[in-house]
Amino acid sequence: MSATDGPDHASDDAPMAGPGGPRPAAAATREGPTARRVLELVTDPSPSVPPPGPTHRIALSDRGRSLGRSLARTMAATGLATLAGPALLLGIGGHLHGAALVVGGTVAALGGWTTYAAWRTRRGAYADDAAPSFVSAFRALRVVFVVEAVGLFLALALSCFAFSIIASFLALL
Amino acid sequence: MNELRTFAPTRVALTPRDERSIDSMARWMGLLGRFRVLAGGLLMLAVLGVALAYATTEALEGPAGPSDTTPPLVRLGALSTRALALLGTALMLLGGLVLRGGVLLDDAAEDFERIVHGSGPAERHLESALRRLRAFFRLELWLVALALGAALTLRAGWLR
Numbered sequence: 139m140s141a142t143d144g145p146d147h148a149s150d151d152a153p154m155a156g157p158g159g160p161r162p163a164a165a166a167t168r169e170g171p172t173a174r175r176v177l178e179l180v181t182d183p184s185p186s187v188p189p190p191g192p193t194h195r196i197a198l199s200d201r202g203r204s205l206g207r208s209l210a211r212t213m214a215a216t217g218l219a220t221l222a223g224p225a226l227l228l229g230i231g232g233h234l235h236g237a238a239l240v241v242g243g244t245v246a247a248l249g250g251w252t253t254y255a256a257w258r259t260r261r262g263a264y265a266d267d268a269a270p271s272f273v274s275a276f277r278a279l280r281v282v283f284v285v286e287a288v289g290l291f292l293a294l295a296l297s298c299f300a301f302s303i304i305a306s307f308l309a310l311l
Numbered sequence: 312m313n314e315l316r317t318f319a320p321t322r323v324a325l326t327p328r329d330e331r332s333i334d335s336m337a338r339w340m341g342l343l344g345r346f347r348v349l350a351g352g353l354l355m356l357a358v359l360g361v362a363l364a365y366a367t368t369e370a371l372e373g374p375a376g377p378s379d380t381t382p383p384l385v386r387l388g389a390l391s392t393r394a395l396a397l398l399g400t401a402l403m404l405l406g407g408l409v410l411r412g413g414v415l416l417d418d419a420a421e422d423f424e425r426i427v428h429g430s431g432p433a434e435r436h437l438e439s440a441l442r443r444l445r446a447f448f449r450l451e452l453w454l455v456a457l458a459l460g461a462a463l464t465l466r467a468g469w470l471r
Contacts (some may be wrong), residue, residue: 199434205442271330276333280332283340294346294350
């Protein structure tokens, strides 16, 4: 290789100056191996990066477990009482019509979902990994909360409507 | 199985899909809690308003004399003042229970949201959420029992 080969050959020769030798300053400012090396360090996956998977790992203490079991018992009692309520009030096997059928059926369904959530919570409190059971219980509870929120909203709206009607009648009298 | 329960630490490993489910449940829980606070507060205010109006009217008009010829607008039938006071107290109690349940639900929803959004120690938030949820369901159990008792009493009275 002669000295008249051009600048490209000169840049190729620069890293070959020797492993312990000083690197020429011009090599750091050009598109050379130094810049590539920095880029590689950034993009290279490090072994300390955790593999994709659960983002939250919560260790449930004994206190948490007993809370889960207690919550499951309370939820089961509430759910069973709610489930049995319409049957007790309207008579088991009795014929339901109209609004009673809708309200009784909805209340019984809410009781059933609450009982299911209680069962899943209890399973989670006894399991090694509580997440699947707890999340399943929370999904069932979400159904209960959605139905209750819609029902309560309707009850509030109807109450406001009835109150305004009664107030306007009283104002007329 | 018992050895597993005693020595293996129970862990809750949440995937992003689980987090979305919990977040959605927490949002609905918070909404229901606010509705309950609103409903309980309105019920208590209504009972207080009716009691105040009744007491003011009674104090201003006094007992009806024999010279009153105009019939009253509303007849309360056999209801006594004591029965009305009992009904008002029961409704106030009901409003208070509903309001307290709403506050508990709202607090539990905030705890669940803190777990999902990763602010603070998740273990403490999970325990706090479970505790508040348990308190809410205890109140709910009382409400269901009271409603069942009242409905059964009324039904027995109607059947008699």
